[in-house]
Amino acid sequence: MATEKRTWFITGCSxxxxxxxVRQLRALGDxxxxxxxxxxxKLAHLKDTGATILNLDVTAPQAELDATFQQAIDIYGGVDVLVNNAGYIQCGAIEELTQDDMQRSLNTNFHGPINLTRSALSHFRSKGETGGGLIIYMSSQSGFIGEPAGAGYCASKFALEGAVESLAKELGWLAPGIKLLLLEPGIFSTEVMKNINHIPNRVEFWKPLNEACRVRGAGNYGKEPGNAVDLVSKVIQIAKGTGVAEGKELPLRIPFGSDCVKAFREKLQGFMKIVDDWDEVARSTDFPDQKGPMPDLPDK
Known part of the structure; x- marks a missing residue:
């Protein structure tokens, strides 16, 4: 069954x-x-797809992001889906990472997507009484699981996931027609393993770790377990509510890749063991007359 033609705004398309x-959506006619x-x-190779190509650095000031998003609205009369895909990976032990190093990761992986979300929200809120639109965030397995020498990247993705979860609850209260989706892939067949930014060795103690991370990244490139083409195909189906998503409610998060699912299960099982083992101690810190948590927000 044919689906309605949509307009997508996508970052990080090189x-x-x-x-x-870009390629799969244009093949579908969106x-x-x-x-x-x-x-x-950097996007010249996409011109033959018929996509509209706009220059955008997601770390630009809010006004510049707003103007570019408005340009897309003006071209097509609106935007239906925003995909925050641009990313930056910096690798290095936390003792060696400077605040500036960490800020570069946060600027691209956290502030960029959140600022573009601000650019889109007023447009999406204008679509009917409950609003309308979908915002997709390319998060990562590293948005849930810390990695050695991955503090900059993991911190930015953890922050993104917390902010998006909060926004989802805000929208659920006042604009439930606007949906959010965090994608959490493991290692997939993209250029990411080739494009890791390794900081120079600054503390001799961590040199073995940094060298091991370089070897790991290089070894994963070209041998990734996840099929990026298939993932994108399924993400499009999920966004459209077809195929693998037919009849399913859109969740806030979806992990992708057997490596990611395995790592998530292990962490969740470990976390539940902590909760079970320390349940009595945790509850013992309540006031005796504690009446329970504050209620949820009332219906608007």
Whole structure:
């Protein structure tokens, strides 16, 4: 059954998931605004798809992001789906990472998506009484599980997941027609393993760890267990409510890849063991006359 034609605004389209989204969506006939830094050169290979190509650095000031998103609205008369895909990975032991190093990760992986969300929300809120639209965030297995030498990346993804979960509850109260989706892939067949930014060795003690991470990244490139083309195909189905998503309610988070599912299960099982083992101690810190948590927000 044919689905309604939609307009997508996608960041980070030079390669990987972003490029695949552009190509598959255009093949389906949807409108696509493909964005990226230095778009004239880095997105030139997408011109034959018929996508609209706009230059955009997600770390730009809010006003610049607002203007670019408005440009997409003006071109197509509206935007239906925002995909926050642009990302930056920096690898290094936390003792060696400077605040500036951490800030670069946060600027791209956290502030960029949240700022673009602000650009989109007023437009999505204008669509009917409950609003309308979908915002997709390319998070990661690393948004739930910390990794050695991955503090910058993991911190930015953990922050993104917390902010998006909070926003989902805000929207659920006042604008339930606007949906959010966090994608949490493991290791997939993209260029990401080749594009890791390794900081120089600054503390001799951590040199073995940094070298091991370089070997790991290089070893994973070209041998990734996850199929990026298939993931993108399924994400499109999920966004449209077809195929693998037919008849299913859209969740806030979806993990992808057997490696991710295995890691998530192990962490969740370990966390539940802690909760069970320390339940009595945790409850013992309540006031004797404690009446329970504050109630949820009332109906609007």
């Amino acid at each position: 390669s990987g998931f972003g490029e695949q989204l 409108n696509v605004v493909a964005t990226g830094r230095n778009a004239d050169s």
